[in-house]
Amino acid sequence: DKGNYRHFMAKEIAEQPEVVGHTLARFIDMSAGRIRLPEGADVDFAKLDRLAISACGTAFYAGLVARYWFEKFARLPVDIDIASEFRYREPPLSPGGLALLISQSGETADTLATLRHCRAQGMRIGAVVNVPTSTIAREADLVFPTVAGVEVGVASTKAFTCQLAVLAALAIKAGRDRGVLSVEDETKLVSALVELPRLMAEALRLEPEIEKLATTFAKAQDVLYLGRGTSFPIALEGALKLKEISYIHAEGYAAGELKHGPIALVDESVPVVVLAPFDPLFEKTASNMQEVAARGGKIVLFTDAEGAAHAGDAFAVLTLPTAYAFVSPMLYALPIQLLAYHTATFMGTDVDQPRNLAKSVTVE
Numbered sequence: 001d002k003g004n005y006r007h008f009m010a011k012e013i014a015e016q017p018e019v020v021g022h023t024l025a026r027f028i029d030m031s032a033g034r035i036r037l038p039e040g041a042d043v044d045f046a047k048l049d050r051l052a053i054s055a056c057g058t059a060f061y062a063g064l065v066a067r068y069w070f071e072k073f074a075r076l077p078v079d080i081d082i083a084s085e086f087r088y089r090e091p092p093l094s095p096g097g098l099a100l101l102i103s104q105s106g107e108t109a110d111t112l113a114t115l116r117h118c119r120a121q122g123m124r125i126g127a128v129v130n131v132p133t134s135t136i137a138r139e140a141d142l143v144f145p146t147v148a149g150v151e152v153g154v155a156s157t158k159a160f161t162c163q164l165a166v167l168a169a170l171a172i173k174a175g176r177d178r179g180v181l182s183v184e185d186e187t188k189l190v191s192a193l194v195e196l197p198r199l200m201a202e203a204l205r206l207e208p209e210i211e212k213l214a215t216t217f218a219k220a221q222d223v224l225y226l227g228r229g230t231s232f233p234i235a236l237e238g239a240l241k242l243k244e245i246s247y248i249h250a251e252g253y254a255a256g257e258l259k260h261g262p263i264a265l266v267d268e269s270v271p272v273v274v275l276a277p278f279d280p281l282f283e284k285t286a287s288n289m290q291e292v293a294a295r296g297g298k299i300v301l302f303t304d305a306e307g308a309a310h311a312g313d314a315f316a317v318l319t320l321p322t323a324y325a326f327v328s329p330m331l332y333a334l335p336i337q338l339l340a341y342h343t344a345t346f347m348g349t350d351v352d353q354p355r356n357l358a359k360s361v362t363v364e
């Protein structure tokens, strides 16, 4: 049921503050302000040398964000690859090590095959999964549930931010287990997560401003998305969302890669979406923006109040709530979903059932 929404995708975007809250409640002891993993899914990250993560599509991008967190907060090295590459790459895997698969449907053929491959190598299997009755949920040793509810729109939205929420909680747990984070660090990071649904609701209020950008994006042949650090995988996700439902060619890049090739594409006709909260990486991204502006590129900057004050020559600046850097991927995911959605609906495509795509990819 779409309720009052025109599309499932719109409804699912709007539901995110609520379902991310539900998901976090499964991983946080709210009264203590500490991480508490669901029953039967406890894991001691101190026992691991490395963590292997694998997934497809949007779920893979959630894994890319998680790599930054596990490495920063837990000093735990992460091997990550797309599921269709992981197995064939034959990475050296440690028996007794942990493989973490991420999947909304729990039925994606390549992700399932990777699960079985890792199991055959003697690894333990953890799964961040949305459908609790799915094959991946059944075959995993440890299930870390996302509580996004049924996701109908083919383009993943709420499952993604719920995956990020679960992975954030796991990374904090890993940081504590490995003695990298103190209890004070833990409670600070947990309180940032607890605040998140409220900030997400605030970010969704940018919708009317984002909708106005649809006319510009609908005319574009190519769109670039740039970000650094954890904003880089969100740039990849932004480009994927736009491609999937509007059929406009889009690419996500690490902002620092711009001058290594993609800047050749930039002219007045190319919108360049920049995801840049005002964090220690902002200044670097700002100099990439200047390179784009100098070539006439139309910069659409998603940032916070402090970043907006340093925006320079942007075509449009959209100001998100100021947040602890750790939670920004969950926050910046929302406007890029809305941008793809409004561009696609403006163009009249079938956003819930885009051409050539299936909700669950059960062939390799």
Ligand code: F6R
Pocket: 056, 057, 058, 059, 060, 102, 103, 104, 105, 106, 107, 108, 111, 154, 155, 156, 157, 240, 241, 244, 359, 360, 361
């Ligand atoms: C993108 C999208 C796909 C899925 C991918 C993995 O919007 O929906 O890229 O993320 O097919 O699917 P799951 O998570 O079901 O394994």
